[in-house]
Amino acid sequence: MTRFAPAKVNLGLSVLGRRADGYHDLHSLMVPLTVGDALTFTPAPDLHLTVRGADLPTDERNLVYRAARDYLHAAGQPGGVHITLHKTLPLASGLGGGSSDAAATLLALHELYPAPVDLAAVAVRLGADVPFFLLGGPALAEGIGERLRALDLPAAALVLLNPGVEVSARDAYTWLGERSAYTPPLDLAAITEALRTGEPVPYHNALQPAVVARHSLIGEALAALEGAGLHSPLMSGSGSTCFALAATHEQAVQAAQALHVRYPGWWVSAAETVPGRSASS
Structure with missing residues (x-):
């Protein structure tokens, strides 16, 4: 199975202020793009990640690995998966690449190992941008980015x-x-x-x-x-x-x-x- 993980841009990003918990209240228009990374998934007995195109860790320091681990745990460990991440987006670049890769991983594993898992709940624990990429279209992001309204x-x-x-x-x-x-x-x-x-x-x-x-x-x-x-x-x-x-x-x-x-x-x-x-x- 191959999944496309789109980049995103913010068509405007307003920071309304800082919250008591140290996070910031946002008001941002986020849109996915036609460019991004690609991931391939193969069912396997264990969890293994390979990265091509970038020097990135392949263990729990990688958001893709954590997304796969968390989904498999929530689904009751029905099996494992070998993932290859083909990285084409630049790193730490404001395009949401890591978050999109994680969302693509959740969607792929939900297809490989169907289970009554709340993907949005798993996604928000991985990062504020990950739930956006589950939507597949533009959205207004508010709060710390976790409140989304499709547009x-x-x-x-x-x-x-x-x-x-x-x-x-x-x-x-x-x-x-x-x-x-x-x-x-x-x-x-x-x-x-x-x-x-x-x-x-x-x-x-x-x-x-x-x-x-x-x-x-x-x-x-x-x-x-x-x-x-x-x-x-x-x-x-x-x-x-x-x-x-x-x-x-x-x-x-x-x-x-x-x-x-x-x-x-x-x-x-x-x-x-x-x-x-x-x-x-």
Whole structure:
């Protein structure tokens, strides 16, 4: 069995404030993309993980391993599985790759070993972004990211650009707290309308200013996207991947090719967002 694990971007990330428990209240529009990692699953007597394309641990330090372990435990240990993770997304990049890989693992094992397991409950224990990837479409994330509301959004073509900088979410939120630069909720209606019409999108990322202040290459990436003829550049999540929107998929492909030539050491990809269910019908 093979599963695709899509990347995501945040079409706006507002941090409303810090909670008494130390976490932050979020208001973010998350959308899956047509690019991502791939995983293969083979039933086996035990649990074994192989990673190709990245130097990652293959034990309980890996979210895929923990997702498989937790599902098998919740299902009563019906068997094991050999998993191969084919990693194509950059690491610590704001694209949710690890969380998506974990969600794909839960869905695959639920198919291999059907059992009355609450996947959402297992997912939230693995990380705040993991439940989002179980939905398969755009969602508004609130609370610490665990409260999700599925949304219908039009598809959008975009270009992803990562300058090779790794940014931890913990650092990004710490830097935001030092500034107390909290932001108001996103204007979902305005964002949706701009996506529909192709106009500049009125979103923001509360984490972006402090991250760019410490990593100038991310600021360079944002400027490069705009210089390639794309619009509404934004950092995704805690970084370091940035993205900008294109009028068409063809324009996105051309811009990605030009950026690859200009920045041969950077990760670049054209992609499309996955629309909401009724928006795609």
